[in-house]
Amino acid sequence: MTSLLVMCFFLMLFSSCTLANDNYNSHIFPRPLVIEYPEGNEFQLRESLEELRLQCTSWRFAVEANNLSPWKTIPPECAAYVEDYMTGRAYSYDLQRVSRAAGAFAKSVELAEDGKDVWIFDVDETLLSNLPYYAQHGYGLEIFNHTKFDKWVEEGLAPAIHSSLELYRDVTSLGFKVFFLTGRSERHGNITADNLIKVGFQHWDKLILRSPEDHPKQATMYKSEKRDEMIKEGYRIVGNSGDQWSDLLGSSPANRSFKLPNPMYYIP
Amino acid sequence: MTSLLVMCFFLMLFSSCTLANDNYNSHIFPRPLVIEYPEGNEFQLRESLEELRLQCTSWRFAVEANNLSPWKTIPPECAAYVEDYMTGRAYSYDLQRVSRAAGAFAKSVELAEDGKDVWIFDVDETLLSNLPYYAQHGYGLEIFNHTKFDKWVEEGLAPAIHSSLELYRDVTSLGFKVFFLTGRSERHGNITADNLIKVGFQHWDKLILRSPEDHPKQATMYKSEKRDEMIKEGYRIVGNSGDQWSDLLGSSPANRSFKLPNPMYYIP
Numbered sequence: 001m002t003s004l005l006v007m008c009f010f011l012m013l014f015s016s017c018t019l020a021n022d023n024y025n026s027h028i029f030p031r032p033l034v035i036e037y038p039e040g041n042e043f044q045l046r047e048s049l050e051e052l053r054l055q056c057t058s059w060r061f062a063v064e065a066n067n068l069s070p071w072k073t074i075p076p077e078c079a080a081y082v083e084d085y086m087t088g089r090a091y092s093y094d095l096q097r098v099s100r101a102a103g104a105f106a107k108s109v110e111l112a113e114d115g116k117d118v119w120i121f122d123v124d125e126t127l128l129s130n131l132p133y134y135a136q137h138g139y140g141l142e143i144f145n146h147t148k149f150d151k152w153v154e155e156g157l158a159p160a161i162h163s164s165l166e167l168y169r170d171v172t173s174l175g176f177k178v179f180f181l182t183g184r185s186e187r188h189g190n191i192t193a194d195n196l197i198k199v200g201f202q203h204w205d206k207l208i209l210r211s212p213e214d215h216p217k218q219a220t221m222y223k224s225e226k227r228d229e230m231i232k233e234g235y236r237i238v239g240n241s242g243d244q245w246s247d248l249l250g251s252s253p254a255n256r257s258f259k260l261p262n263p264m265y266y267i268p
Numbered sequence: 269m270t271s272l273l274v275m276c277f278f279l280m281l282f283s284s285c286t287l288a289n290d291n292y293n294s295h296i297f298p299r300p301l302v303i304e305y306p307e308g309n310e311f312q313l314r315e316s317l318e319e320l321r322l323q324c325t326s327w328r329f330a331v332e333a334n335n336l337s338p339w340k341t342i343p344p345e346c347a348a349y350v351e352d353y354m355t356g357r358a359y360s361y362d363l364q365r366v367s368r369a370a371g372a373f374a375k376s377v378e379l380a381e382d383g384k385d386v387w388i389f390d391v392d393e394t395l396l397s398n399l400p401y402y403a404q405h406g407y408g409l410e411i412f413n414h415t416k417f418d419k420w421v422e423e424g425l426a427p428a429i430h431s432s433l434e435l436y437r438d439v440t441s442l443g444f445k446v447f448f449l450t451g452r453s454e455r456h457g458n459i460t461a462d463n464l465i466k467v468g469f470q471h472w473d474k475l476i477l478r479s480p481e482d483h484p485k486q487a488t489m490y491k492s493e494k495r496d497e498m499i500k501e502g503y504r505i506v507g508n509s510g511d512q513w514s515d516l517l518g519s520s521p522a523n524r525s526f527k528l529p530n531p532m533y534y535i536p
Contacts, residue, residue, distance in 0.1 A: 054357055054358050054361055055361060057325070057358065058358065058361040058362050058365050059365070060329075061328075061329070061332055061362055061365075061529065062362070062365050062366060062369060064329055064332060064333045065332045065333060065366075065527040065529075066525075066527065067365070067366045067369050067370075067526055067527055068369055069369065069372065069373065089322055090322050090325065090326065093322055093323060093326040094326050094329055094330070097326050097327070097329075097330050097335070098330060098333075098335045101330060101335050101336055101337065102335075104337070105337065257334075258335055259333040259334070259335055261329065261333075
């Protein structure tokens with residue numbers, strides 16, 4: 001890049017000599033401004049964009065490492081950054097990487113023959129993608145609206161997250177029991193099951209949804225209680241995949257937890 | 269940028285007319301190559317660099333979200349990326365952000381008056397920076413060498429991580445007890461204390477180092493046991509700051525744990 005700019009600069013100098021007769025005394029486009037204005041502007045613009053990219057990446061790291069307090073929406077100045085991340089290569093690279101890491105771990109485990117080795121999957125932003133919904137709602141820029149989101153859920157049109165579909169196929173073929181543990185309500189049980197089957201998740205050993213008494217509980221508590229029950233039933237929770245820390249933290253954690261990326265929303 | 273390139277392109281075309289007599293028939297620098305070669309090359313180069321940046325950022329996310337198995341060195345293709353990250357703005361932005369988040373949480377806590385509220389700090393890459401050492405050892409590209417690292421520790425020249433110094437001052441002035449819990453050996457107790465004092469960490473309530481019987485233990489186990497002891501002594505572990513997940517996970521976790529960035533090495 002530098003060499004190109006240097007070359008360009010010398011060519012511009014050269015050109016200005018040949019153009020001098022036409023423009024040298026013109027006050028409309030004084031020669032120094034023509035040379036300097038676009039470069040200075042561009043440098044500042046690039047610098048501001050780079051600064052914003054660094055700050056938004058830093059924010060995203062803080063989210064993924066669970067360093068932030070509960071947050072309701074993404075920072076407005078990172079709206080374009082989050083959209084770029086979610087719709088570009090970066091999100092799918094991150095998804096693939098965590099799925100591959102989980103798959104490698106799953107393959108390394110020696111399963112007992114009692115059928116009690118379990119892999120837990122969360123549903124939203126883990127097996128199913130709500131990106132078509134969030135694309136219409138600022139990728140996390142709008143405060144979460146239950147009524148609107150429920151309508152989207154009831155359409156049953158969420159696509160699969162492909163890297164999770166691969167992991168799901170790997171762990172089922174390895175002999176793990178698969179439990180889907182979701183914050184979705186029991187009344188969305190049928191449509192969720194239909195949606196999952198339609199996009200490739202054709203079998204599961206449990207699909208656990210929130211009962212009416214689970215609704216007031218925070219996700220960490222609700223999911224911990226469900227994992228505690230699994231342990232009481234004699235299961236060993238080997239792996240757990242979720243996009244929220246509330247899918248993974250709390251009591252009865254998995255031997256290995258895998259945090260899928262999600263900079264769009266936070267569930268405590 | 270596009271406008272600059274377009275302008276450059278037209279100026280180059282213009283120049284080529286005036287330069288044609290000198291170069292048109294030259295086989296050393298054929299004119300079309302001079303115009304096309306740097307642009308095509310640059311696009312490919314930029315695309316490769318962008319791809320590498322995305323992949324290495326994805327790797328760094330996987331590290332910070334604790335998705336990777338134990339790893340011994342950084343990926344060789346990310347060597348320049350990690351160096352840029354550690355020596356540029358990004359690392360210090362990430363440090364500042366986690367420190368500010370921790371400080372905000374600390375201020376939100378209502379401390380009891382029994383002096384039993386504790387904030388734990390790890391030492392290496394949390395209070396003290398070993399960047400001068402790692403700069404000489406490929407920023408994580410070389411396999412960790414105990415002998416060489418011990419020599420560095422014994423110099424007692426590690427600078428403070430400034431954002432951690434600010435957090436340390438905040439939590440001490442709020443009335444927290446501060447416990448430094450480090451994987452460093454007891455035989456490095458004096459030099460570690462000297463180093464800490466010299467760079468601004470002038471007071472602590474405990475400095476816990478590895479005793480000979482702690483040495484075979486993995487860090488998660490060793491640090492969990494030390495936290496268990498604190499709980500038995502009646503302390504409440506309110507906050508915990510560390511650059512390794514092994515500083516934060518395990519038994520007797522803090523109410524809030526804060527993961528400082530560190531893409532250079534992994535301690536299980």
